[in-house]
């Protein structure tokens with residue numbers, strides 16, 4: 069095939085005037101209209117001087133146009149680098165600099181703030197706004213409606229997705245065409261997606277879940293998406309009757325359960341509800357089944373690996389577990405210190421190997437070597453246990469990570485900022501249970517004695533450079549941090565002490 073990713077996901081729909089994206093306002097974008105837009109964007113990217121392998125950094129609101137930029141990157145062989153719209157200009161600067169992106173696509177509202185970033189990095193700045201307007205879309209409108217797809221192989225890079233690290237420095241996970249395609253194929257088959265499916269899509273498309281899981285498998289199967297800009301309970305409930313399937317983070321499901329309009333009748337026609345990105349509490353799974361008669365299908369994945377395991381479509385979907393390795397993916401539980409495989413039933417580090425596993429971190433060979441073994445196994449940093457029936461249960465994390473509403477937050481990044489603030493000697497950032505987001509961020513500060521830290525000023529300062537969802541919901545001053553005999557901060561003790569802060 070000339071370009072496996074483009075041909076398989078997009079090219080197969082050429083000339084089809086079938087519905088693809090069903091929008092909130094009732095508009096319908098057909099496959100043909102979508103591909104025309106993507107081809108025009110592909111021409112524009114080429115005209116702007118981008119070559120196969122170059123990176124395109126994209127921080128725009130969810131829209132058909134945003135998805136068409138992904139398709140255009142696939143068609144031109146350009147590496148798609150989507151960015152969370154909540155990131156501040158400081159955060160975006162790092163991604164553009166680190167990736168060497170040749171274009172930065174942003175919303176007009178952020179263009180003035182991001183222009184210096186683009187200039188300093190030698191990237192072209194263009195805009196696409198929430199309603200699809202913008203300099204990029206305007207320039208593309210007059211361009212030809214078809215584009216000669218650039219030849220690629222499955223081993224070529226398709227996307228960079230940045231994921232934070234325990235050192236506080238984000239790493240660009242390099243995903244190949246083959247990584248994305250193998251996973252989409254496995255999921256279409258396991259979850260029995262067909263052209264008849266209508267997926268209720270309320271996830272953002274700048275992360276794996278909304279882009280590679282939800283969108284890629286719908287494209288591969290030839291189905292439709294009710295393509296909503298974000299999760300809004302009223303809108304979800306209004307559109308549910310038209311859908312056959314839905315994918316979400318656990319917060320979607322707890323919010324639905326919190327609404328009396330979400331009834332058995334409303335969900336009766338649905339074929340499948342999928343949850344992932346964060347642990348789905350067994351009680352949510354059970355309550356959902358009681359309310360609707362549906363068992364949510366929970367699966368487990370990562371930015372670096374796409375999806376690794378899934379509960380079965382036809383067999384028993386077991387609450388509190390993430391099911392079995394997907395076809396073609398090997399999974400083992402190992403001793404974190406020695407790397408040796410542990411006996412079945414023991415708790416240890418989850419390692420995975422397969423065509424889904426990424427190529428490495430962009431320009432970080434040492435980091436890559438720390439997590440990706442030479443034999444191809446990726447060390448996930450998650451702790452798991454396999455029960456006697458083969459179901460994987462995630463029992464904890466070997467990495468200091470908070471997951472809030474499905475977004476990953478690395479404490480180190482926030483601690484580095486807090487430590488620089490006036491009056492702060494040191495800090496520890498922890499995740500504590502939160503009824504809506506699963507976990508929420510709390511910052512613990514120790515004063516350096518020079519002056520009482522001004523918490524309001526600290527909050528205001530860090531909010532300049534930190535996306536809102538990463539900002540501590542609460543800052544607390546303690547005389548000292550609990551430490552073990554080796555001097556390491558005991559975050560578990562802090563989580564135990566402050567675990568009830570957001571109790572419902």
Ligand code: MCA
Pocket residue numbers: 270271272275276277278298299317319320344345346368369370371374472473474475505536537538
């Ligand atoms: C929004 N806010 C948050 C979050 N989202 N705070 C903490 N955690 C969050 N996740 C803040 C906003 O900054 C705002 O703050 C306030 O909450 C309300 O904002 P709003 O935009 O109205 O929030 P929302 O619409 O209610 O959003 C919550 C949400 C959303 C629907 C749960 O965060 C969401 O769509 N999450 C999905 C994330 C996702 O796709 N993850 C997949 C990653 P203020 O009012 O103070 O200004 S991929 C992955 O993890 C792997 C690969 C996998 O396995 O899938």
Ligand code: AMP
Pocket residue numbers: 231276343344345346347348366367368369370371372390448449450462465471476
């Ligand atoms: P990310 O780095 O955004 O790709 O997030 C990946 C992490 O999300 C994994 O390493 C897990 O810690 C977590 N995760 C994803 N799916 C699940 C799940 N179903 N249950 C528990 N944790 C999950």
